[in-house]
Amino acid sequence: MARRELGAATLAVVQAVEAAWAASRRAGPGVGGQPAVLVACSGGADSLALAFAAERLARRHQLALSAVVVDHALSANSARVTATVVSRLTALGFPDALAVRVDVDPGNGRGMEAAARDVRYAALSREAERRDATVLLGHTLDDQAETVLLGLARGSGTRSLAGMSARTGRYLRPLLQLPRAVTARACREIGVEPWQDPHNSDPSYARVRVRHRVLPVLEQELGPGIAAALARTAELARDDADLLDDLARQAHPESETADCAVLSTLPAALRRRALRRWLVARGATEPSYGHVLAIEGLVLDWHGQHGIAVPGGTVVRSKGRLRLQ
Numbered sequence: 001m002a003r004r005e006l007g008a009a010t011l012a013v014v015q016a017v018e019a020a021w022a023a024s025r026r027a028g029p030g031v032g033g034q035p036a037v038l039v040a041c042s043g044g045a046d047s048l049a050l051a052f053a054a055e056r057l058a059r060r061h062q063l064a065l066s067a068v069v070v071d072h073a074l075s076a077n078s079a080r081v082t083a084t085v086v087s088r089l090t091a092l093g094f095p096d097a098l099a100v101r102v103d104v105d106p107g108n109g110r111g112m113e114a115a116a117r118d119v120r121y122a123a124l125s126r127e128a129e130r131r132d133a134t135v136l137l138g139h140t141l142d143d144q145a146e147t148v149l150l151g152l153a154r155g156s157g158t159r160s161l162a163g164m165s166a167r168t169g170r171y172l173r174p175l176l177q178l179p180r181a182v183t184a185r186a187c188r189e190i191g192v193e194p195w196q197d198p199h200n201s202d203p204s205y206a207r208v209r210v211r212h213r214v215l216p217v218l219e220q221e222l223g224p225g226i227a228a229a230l231a232r233t234a235e236l237a238r239d240d241a242d243l244l245d246d247l248a249r250q251a252h253p254e255s256e257t258a259d260c261a262v263l264s265t266l267p268a269a270l271r272r273r274a275l276r277r278w279l280v281a282r283g284a285t286e287p288s289y290g291h292v293l294a295i296e297g298l299v300l301d302w303h304g305q306h307g308i309a310v311p312g313g314t315v316v317r318s319k320g321r322l323r324l325q
Contacts, residue, residue, distance in 0.1 A: 006189070007186070007190075008189075009185035010185075010186040010190055012182055013049045013050065013183060014052075014053040014056055014057075017050065017054060019174070020167075020172055020174030021057055021174070023166075023167075024167055024172055035063045035064070036063060036064035036131050036134070037054055037057065037064070037134050037135075038067065038124070038127060038131055038135045039051045039068070039135075040068055040120075040124050040135055040137050040138070041067050041068070041097070042069070042138075043069065044195060045180070045186075046183045048088065048192050049138070049183040049186040049187055050136055050137075050138040050174065050183075051067060052190055053174075055092055055094065064131065066098065067097040068123070069082050069098070069100070070102055070123050070124070071100065071102065073102070073104070079101075082099045082101075085099075086098075088192055100127065102119040102120065103119065128170045135170050135172065136172050136174060137171055139175060140175045140180045141178055141180070141231045142180040142215075144176050144227075145215065145227035145228075146207055147163045147234070148233055149210050149215070149230065150206060150207065155289060158237050158241040158244070159241045162237040162240075162242075163231070163234030164234070165238060177231075179228075244270065244273055245273055248270040248274040248277065251266050252278070254281060257321040257322060257323050258274070258322035259320070260299045260320050260321060263275065263299045264300060271296065272296060278322075279291070279292070279295070279324065282312075282313075284311055284312040284313065285311040285312050291308070295322065298315065298317045298322060307325070
């Protein structure tokens with residue numbers, strides 16, 4: 001693709017990627033070996049704009065560059081769509097762009113959206129580990145706002161309101177401060193046509209309803225800037241949640257069983273975090289606030305009651321300790 005002067009939106013995306021990469025280097029590489037980046041690309045405007053900026057980043061800093069397109073095989077034409085996305089990545093400077101097909105099984109009770117996310121991240125992690133690379137994800141400010149609203153609706157506490165972190169292990173989200181409209185304009189400026197995923201307009205998905213119904217109503221009734229305010233709330237909530245999680249970890253270190261004597265002395269905010277962290281580490285799948293409260297009853301109000309069923313097993317108390325069976 002011929003090099004040209006960057007438009008305003010494209011420049012904003014490039015600067016966001018450069019800034020996020022620099023911040024991640026200051027915080028620590030997170031991966032070993034030679035610096036490498038792997039772009040997760042769905043073919044939508046967000047990930048194509050990200051890919052354009054990542055290619056410039058890689059040339060400037062002499063980074064190993066690659067991209068992965070995950071084919072979830074959820075539609076009859078998914079292979080053709082994936083091939084088209086790969087060809088667009090090739091035109092953007094990704095000669096080794098890779099298509100990876102995955103099988104989505106919603107049979108674990110989490111639903112199609114969560115199941116697709118699980119296998120997608122598993123595929124990305126495998127490719128990132130093979131290349132020893134940092135994975136760039138195209139989540140935007142609007143995605144962050146939607147995540148916060150969904151967390152609020154679940155009523156699952158500060159951690160859900162914290163939304164997505166700019167950096168989590170190998171994963172880097174450079175566009176969290178940019179609205180989706182900017183990435184769409186960037187694609188027009190660089191002359192690349194994004195793929196419009198029909199799942200992004202399917203109202204059977206809660207995130208789609210938030211995007212097309214809930215957020216527009218909030219903007220209409222409360223005024224503009226709601227998405228930015230929700231993203232700012234996520235940043236503030238994340239700082240608080242990180243601190244409380246760290247304190248809970250210190251107060252109740254990780255172990256196979258949970259010590260009721262120690263947990264009973266902790267403030268509620270730390271005790272419940274410690275219990276949830278312990279549950280997740282033992283294999284419980286997304287325990288709800290109700291699950292945590294019920295298990296807290298085994299700690300604070302023990303009178304020989306039966307175990308508490310949670311996703312992934314049953315928590316029982318024996319000899320002053322909790323076990324997940």
